[in-house]
Amino acid sequence: MELKDFKFDSTLTPTDQHMLREIADMIGTPDGAFNIRKNGEGVVKSSTDNIEIRQKADKPGIDIIIKPFTVAEKVHIPVIITDSGVQETVYNDFYIGEGANVEIVAGCGIHNCGDGDSKHDGIHSFHIGKNAIVKYVEKHYGDGDGNGKRIMNPTTVVNMDEGSYCEMDMVQIKGVDSTYRKTEANLADNAKIYVLERLMTHGKQEAKTDMVVNLNGEGSSAQIISRTVGKDDSVQVFYPNAVGNNACHAHVQCDSIIMDNAKISSIPAISANHPDAQVIHEAAIGKINSDQLIKLETFGMSEEEAEDIIIQGFLK
């Protein structure tokens, strides 16, 4: 990402800037369109010739309208909550025009030093035009030492027109106490979706994921990869569901590393409603491979150091 000089609004404190770096790799004002939402309201917003960001009139959130055939542009729409006790539901709608090729960097960071629970429920809907290509990156992060919880419940609906391609990279590595993620994708003819979900839970965190991919179009395909690590007393539950309604390919792969007293359930569903639908699911939950641990220990690493290296690689 190319960066201009610091031109941040004076409302962005060092904590804010740290959060923005964590969730959106943002250091300073990004190039291209962006919208930064902080503690329940938009604080900086910038559109470009091809990408318009419009405040919603009827409810919290924005519309992001990307003109057809917009190529190689980026949109950053991070959300940060730094006041304890902020609870919000935000609606973001993305309209991506035919033949566009764009990258969208979302992300949410909650810094909670107080006693009130902070919660961000992001309701995202994507309308991806014919042959458009979208790369969507979303990072969830929490910190702060208050007793208040950091909660994020993202709902994402992706409607994909003919021949479109969508790559979604969703990460939640640290500090989110509770998350319930719902994702739905609807694919028209020859649409392709690639989803990579990476998650690490620790402490008493809970994470639940529902994902439905409806492969409605002929030649549509989906690849869903979920990699997760559960530590301490955390709990993870996954319900991935791939539905083949036409001649299509879907591959769902869930791999989890379980540690300490964590609990992980992976409850996959695959359905085929067409004779040429090919839907595959693979899932595995297991401890860290002991040979890998031992190998790294023979390099002089402690067990903890070795575990960290293996987890980092696994979640890369």
Add this chain to the structure above:
Amino acid sequence: MLELKNLSFTVENEDGSGSLDIIEGLDLTIPDGKFVVITGPNGGGKSTLAKLIMGIEQPTGGQILYNGTDITNMSITDRAKLGIGYAFQQPPRFKGLTVRSLLSLAAGKELPEDECCSYLTRVGLCSMDYLNREVDNSLSGGEVKRIEIATLMARHLDLAIYDEPEAGIDLWSFAMLVDTFKKLAKNDTNSVIIISHQERIMQLADEIIVLANGKVQSQGPKDEIFPKLLTEFGSFSNECTLRGEGK
């Protein structure tokens, strides 16, 4: 210097019907600067012995001394810090770790590209093709094996143990490997133990140890042991046809 004193490793049978001696009261001394080849039948206890030395398995009896210090109860990590290393017979793969980062982790510091390349070259890998590849399932068995050997080279160990480094390696890379080990054998400060069934590797040895049924069956200078093995087995390697030996 490595000294094994009355070293034993016994496992209980799963069904509780008794126990199995895998290493039985082994006494062995490996002086500094020696290049030792351990050979012997499958299941003879060679890998188990290597794991006992590295601390991966705990002996059920006896002692391991390293440079005079009792390391019998020392962790793998601490033995590694003393300069002991072990290249696995079946090395694990690492999702998400590149060859370059694995070599750097082995070396304990970020390695410059040219240094990584030199280790890979020594095991017959064209480094540019591999440096940024992940050590995952996309690598072939022989490739993983050679990367494993390279990681040991990157550690500059005082005592390096290679477990059947030749296994699964093609003839061309094998020739390269023999060359590499030949150079290691010339170095007379560090000790190298190679577990091997290959006569071309045995020929590099200062000393050969034959391990069978968890015991040392014979042990001595290469010139003494090697001819005995030849008469016992004729040729016991697939690859070498004892060219010139039969004349």
